[in-house]
Amino acid sequence: MEQLINWLANILENTSWWGLPADVSAAVIVWSVYGFILALVVAPMAMIVLTWLERKIIARIQDRIGPNRAGPFGLLQAVADAIKMLTKEDTTPAGADRVPFNIGPGLAAVAAILIYAVIPVAPGIVGTDLNIGIFYIVAVGSFGVLGILMAGWSSNNKYALLGAFRAVSQLVSYEIPMVLSLITIAVVAGSMSTVTIVDKQSWVNGGWYLIAMPVTFLLFFLSSVAEVGRSPFDLLEADSEIVAGFHVEYSGLKFGLFMIAEYVHALAVAALTATLFLGGWHGPFVTQLTASSPVAGAILGHIYFLLKVGVIVFILMWFRGTLPRFRIDQLLDFGWKFMTPVALLNLLVTAFVVKLFQPGVSTGMGYAISAGPLASFGGVGQTIALLIANLLVAFLVSLAVRAFARRSKAQALRAVAAVEN
Amino acid sequence: MQNPYIFVGILVLAALLLPVVGLGVAWFLRPHKPNPFKQSTYECGIEPIGDAWVQFKVSYYIYALVFVVFDVESVFLFPWAVAYNFLPLYALLEVIIFVAILFFALVYAWRKDALKWI
Numbered sequence: 001m002e003q004l005i006n007w008l009a010n011i012l013e014n015t016s017w018w019g020l021p022a023d024v025s026a027a028v029i030v031w032s033v034y035g036f037i038l039a040l041v042v043a044p045m046a047m048i049v050l051t052w053l054e055r056k057i058i059a060r061i062q063d064r065i066g067p068n069r070a071g072p073f074g075l076l077q078a079v080a081d082a083i084k085m086l087t088k089e090d091t092t093p094a095g096a097d098r099v100p101f102n103i104g105p106g107l108a109a110v111a112a113i114l115i116y117a118v119i120p121v122a123p124g125i126v127g128t129d130l131n132i133g134i135f136y137i138v139a140v141g142s143f144g145v146l147g148i149l150m151a152g153w154s155s156n157n158k159y160a161l162l163g164a165f166r167a168v169s170q171l172v173s174y175e176i177p178m179v180l181s182l183i184t185i186a187v188v189a190g191s192m193s194t195v196t197i198v199d200k201q202s203w204v205n206g207g208w209y210l211i212a213m214p215v216t217f218l219l220f221f222l223s224s225v226a227e228v229g230r231s232p233f234d235l236l237e238a239d240s241e242i243v244a245g246f247h248v249e250y251s252g253l254k255f256g257l258f259m260i261a262e263y264v265h266a267l268a269v270a271a272l273t274a275t276l277f278l279g280g281w282h283g284p285f286v287t288q289l290t291a292s293s294p295v296a297g298a299i300l301g302h303i304y305f306l307l308k309v310g311v312i313v314f315i316l317m318w319f320r321g322t323l324p325r326f327r328i329d330q331l332l333d334f335g336w337k338f339m340t341p342v343a344l345l346n347l348l349v350t351a352f353v354v355k356l357f358q359p360g361v362s363t364g365m366g367y368a369i370s371a372g373p374l375a376s377f378g379g380v381g382q383t384i385a386l387l388i389a390n391l392l393v394a395f396l397v398s399l400a401v402r403a404f405a406r407r408s409k410a411q412a413l414r415a416v417a418a419v420e421n
Numbered sequence: 422m423q424n425p426y427i428f429v430g431i432l433v434l435a436a437l438l439l440p441v442v443g444l445g446v447a448w449f450l451r452p453h454k455p456n457p458f459k460q461s462t463y464e465c466g467i468e469p470i471g472d473a474w475v476q477f478k479v480s481y482y483i484y485a486l487v488f489v490v491f492d493v494e495s496v497f498l499f500p501w502a503v504a505y506n507f508l509p510l511y512a513l514l515e516v517i518i519f520v521a522i523l524f525f526a527l528v529y530a531w532r533k534d535a536l537k538w539i
Contacts, residue, residue: 028431031428032435035431035432036435038432040435040438040439043436043439086447086450087450089451089452089454090447090453091455091459091460093460094457094460094461095472105440106437109436109440110437110439113432113436113439116432117428128426128427128428128429130425131425135499136429158464158475159464161474161475165481168481168485169485172488172492175488175492176491176492179492180495183495183498186502186503187502187505190505190506191503192502192503248463249462249463252447252451253447257439257440260439332484332538336484336487336527336536337531340527341524347520348516348517348520351505355510355513358506367509369507
């Protein structure tokens, strides 16, 4: 972004007919261009490409061919669907609460798009480097829930209302482990800025957080999948139980906006996972190339980033193709009785390990922090120690789950025996 | 450097354009022929019985209450996490105590069957 701004500022200074004070407006112009591309090109493209991809992948998983009539490999199928959505009649159910009914889909789509503001896609290219980046993501991401609740409540339909309630209870349950795993990352990176987090994942600083913190990765990834409401956590739009839940009464483009929101949000989760755990744009030669030629480095960074996002997106679709849906009590139990305690334990263990590798700093507030006992091992040592600590946490958790499962099984057997006698 | 939140504002405007322009275009393209059957809400194909805004399970409220506890906790933990490298060791001990208290709150809610889906 910085390089782009400088480059554009140069152009603006040299072409006086713009008539704008270059230092003030260049950043705003670049931001505007980037923002409008993001919202009006990337978001619909994400929906079009991902729906096609999802249909194809799930068709292959289920031993079908998938869409293959419209265009080569059915590539134009999603375009045809988009045109159909534009030209379909837009019905509003009688007795619906019109204002939230109409605002809901737009709000969901806007919230999903806003997440991209802080995702660094290549060295130096990020919408804006907020110092509270991951906090912003949590805040904006849960805005989408509001759109879903509005839609479900205002439809005057029992299925839609059930879907909205399910959505809210599910999303509040999985927000906690997600936020706790984000705090774990903030402890390790020492910052909430996504750009800093990506920088800290260079090999010099200790490598990808996926290697250092696999448990945190699993917590974050599973709870994000639940946040987006995708399979196996797709209770809020379970077609076989509540006939598509909160958007059952929507048709035409408003339904399309919910689809856009879902796929854009899913892509945002994939991009976020790649940013926070897979090193973002980091890959072989990116840093060296950026030093010599920023543009080439940015292109290479884009390629690595998109590859990582593609892998995560494929995993999301793989989930959808192979996993059955949770029951709602299982879903809430999994969130509250498993993910939340594990996330709390994981946070404390990670914080302890990070303290061991603490570099000595003077805080400038009248006291200095002495270096931790293992500080001389640096970032790579910290990665190895965190990996060991994470595996330990995973082992302890598996022991606890096994004990719990045995106890509840024994209880169930006793209950059956009591009935039989 | 400019205020980084300018971009968030620009993106909000750009993102708002997507539904506004989309629905605007659709307004010109789509037919509009409402009739009572089309506008009745879907309920397995039969006539809808009663209002949809009915009483619902209290469990949703209880989950929301437990959520508020942990959400506030996470808000307190964020600044601690960012300042962690500039805090002495007792900051870790304090947070262990803080999290332990809230963990006991979770255990309490669990024992009281507040986390049970009935």
